[in-house]
Amino acid sequence: MTDKTPVEYIIETVDLHKSFGNLHVLKGVSERVRPGEVVSIIGPSGGGKSTFLRCLNLLEIPERGHIFIHGVDITKKGVDVNLHRRKMGMVFQLFNVFPHLTVEQNITLAPVLTKKSTEKEAKEAARALLSRVGLYDKLNEKPGRLSGGQKQRLAIVRALAMEPEVMLFDEPTSALDPEMVGEVLDVIRELVHGGMTTVIVTHEMGFAKEVSNRVLFMDDGVIAEEGTPDQIFNNPRNPRTREFLSKVLQ
Amino acid sequence: MLERIVIIWTGYWKMFLGEGLAITLSLSATTVVFGAIIGSALALMKMCRILPVRWIASAYIEVIRGTPMLLQLYFFYFMIPNSFVLTLFGWVHKLMILFGSEVTQRDFVKFMCIAIALIINSSAYVSEVIRSGIQAVDRGQTEASRSLGLSGKQTFFRIVLPQAVKNILPALGNEFVMIIKDTSLASTFFIGDLMSVYNVVRGKTYLVMEPLIVVAAIYLVLTYVLSNLIAAWERRLKKGD
Numbered sequence: 323m324t325d326k327t328p329v330e331y332i333i334e335t336v337d338l339h340k341s342f343g344n345l346h347v348l349k350g351v352s353e354r355v356r357p358g359e360v361v362s363i364i365g366p367s368g369g370g371k372s373t374f375l376r377c378l379n380l381l382e383i384p385e386r387g388h389i390f391i392h393g394v395d396i397t398k399k400g401v402d403v404n405l406h407r408r409k410m411g412m413v414f415q416l417f418n419v420f421p422h423l424t425v426e427q428n429i430t431l432a433p434v435l436t437k438k439s440t441e442k443e444a445k446e447a448a449r450a451l452l453s454r455v456g457l458y459d460k461l462n463e464k465p466g467r468l469s470g471g472q473k474q475r476l477a478i479v480r481a482l483a484m485e486p487e488v489m490l491f492d493e494p495t496s497a498l499d500p501e502m503v504g505e506v507l508d509v510i511r512e513l514v515h516g517g518m519t520t521v522i523v524t525h526e527m528g529f530a531k532e533v534s535n536r537v538l539f540m541d542d543g544v545i546a547e548e549g550t551p552d553q554i555f556n557n558p559r560n561p562r563t564r565e566f567l568s569k570v571l572q
Numbered sequence: 573m574l575e576r577i578v579i580i581w582t583g584y585w586k587m588f589l590g591e592g593l594a595i596t597l598s599l600s601a602t603t604v605v606f607g608a609i610i611g612s613a614l615a616l617m618k619m620c621r622i623l624p625v626r627w628i629a630s631a632y633i634e635v636i637r638g639t640p641m642l643l644q645l646y647f648f649y650f651m652i653p654n655s656f657v658l659t660l661f662g663w664v665h666k667l668m669i670l671f672g673s674e675v676t677q678r679d680f681v682k683f684m685c686i687a688i689a690l691i692i693n694s695s696a697y698v699s700e701v702i703r704s705g706i707q708a709v710d711r712g713q714t715e716a717s718r719s720l721g722l723s724g725k726q727t728f729f730r731i732v733l734p735q736a737v738k739n740i741l742p743a744l745g746n747e748f749v750m751i752i753k754d755t756s757l758a759s760t761f762f763i764g765d766l767m768s769v770y771n772v773v774r775g776k777t778y779l780v781m782e783p784l785i786v787v788a789a790i791y792l793v794l795t796y797v798l799s800n801l802i803a804a805w806e807r808r809l810k811k812g813d
């Protein structure tokens with residue numbers, strides 16, 4: 323295995339394996355994401371989608387395989403994980419906004435603490451971001467008063483405040499009431515149209531079809547099939563993909 | 573009966589409140605403050621990456637929580653040498669004398685031995701309160717913070733601890749109420765707390781029940797008021813989110 327790969331890929335994983343105890347969750351995932359690409363990951367629950375996504379910013383440490391970000395192997399010892407994570411925004415299913423901070427502080431905390439921006443710059447940026455997602459009037463509120471959809475929009479701009487190169491979304495709308503799904507997807511859609519490199523795990527098949535350049539079907543710890551949205555949704559070849567789609571699309 | 577209770581109260585209220593209650597409260601407050609400090613250190617030790625450090629903290633906590641408080645009082649009362657107390661805390665006694673206190677050196681040493689025993693006992697319980705308060709903070713909070721590129725230390729102090737404090741402070745308040753009651757055990761050594769004063773008054777008046785009822789009422793008012801203050805405070809902390 324060579325250290326460097328051509329840096330035309332922003333993310334490249336090579337033969338990624340991850341187990342929890344005896345449970346082998348990732349069984350060799352090799353995948354590449356180009357700058358500006360939008361990749362959706364679909365698949366049955368328990369297939370390892372979250373684990374794969376979490377490996378990309380080392381929230382889970384894979385026990386075998388490599389992850390190259392811009393050609394640099396971040397699974398190597400001595401890599402500054404924190405520096406690396408700053409370039410990757412992550413949005414979680416359960417929002418994970420900080421309840422003890424105001425909406426504005428949720429956004430400014432990381433840029434200020436990591437010395438990316440001064441307090442003043444961070445506040446200006448936070449206000450601009452909040453206006454963009456229609457939360458400007460909530461600036462000084464605690465997240466406890468926000469709806470699920472508002473929390474998730476906050477979580478997205480909190481990640482954006484670090485000006486990441488890649489955004490990772492782990493089922494960003496799965497915990498939302500149906501009427502709030504749209505407002506969150508709108509924000510992601512706008513981001514994607516702005517050219518953000520995006521990897522999104524989702525059960526919103528319509529959305530995946532609409533925004534993705536590529537769709538990965540992940541099942542039982544491997545990428546069982548991948549292709550353009552048209553290939554995956556209209557012409558799936560793997561019987562498991564077909565079975566999965568027939569279940570979720572009915 | 574009621575009449576005699578009133579007599580006891582009018583005759584001895586200064587002794588109950590000025591001596592007994594004062595000592596009970598100062599002993600409890602000292603215990604909870606230092607118990608919290610040592611308890612925090614123990615909690616950190618128990619979450620430490622270095623295995624032997626975790627062992628030491630665990631052993632300490634197990635031994636203290638697994639033996640009776642009265643036994644611990646006896647143990648430290650007889651084990652801690654006077655010279656040790658005086659070397660470490662002699663200045664406190666000198667300070668007290670300077671401020672007009674009439675406490676003898678012997679009583680001071682006695683009081684300190686008891687205080688140390690109570691602190692050691694309380695720290696073991698408090699460390700578990702702190703540890704569970706920290707662990708009750710949703711793991712997603714840590715993950716979100718780390719995913720933004722904040723370090724483990726920044727995450728602990730900026731994200732986890734402020735949220736844990738909201739779980740821990742009210743529990744510490746409740747610990748204070750427990751300690752107030754537990755200090756009565758220390759009256760075995762006549763350190764002048766409420767229960768010790770009861771024994772004195774009983775000896776003087778040859779009445780058993782009446783002074784006991786007075787003391788019970790004082791404890792009850794104290795713990796009732798404190799518990800309600802803590803509950804109100806807890807509601808305010810919760811509302812802050």
Ligand SMILES: Nc1ncnc2c1ncn2[C@@H]1O[C@H](COP(=O)(O)OP(=O)(O)O)[C@@H](O)[C@H]1O
Nearest residue numbers: 342345347365366367368369370371372373374
């Ligand atoms: N921290 C963990 N400890 C133990 N098992 C886990 C952990 N995280 C995930 N798993 C298990 O790994 C498998 C894959 O989980 P996950 O990656 O969350 O799947 P998906 O996101 O596709 O639903 C599941 O069986 C899950 O229970």
Ligand SMILES: [Mg+2]
Nearest residue numbers: 371372373493
């Ligand atoms: Mg998942």
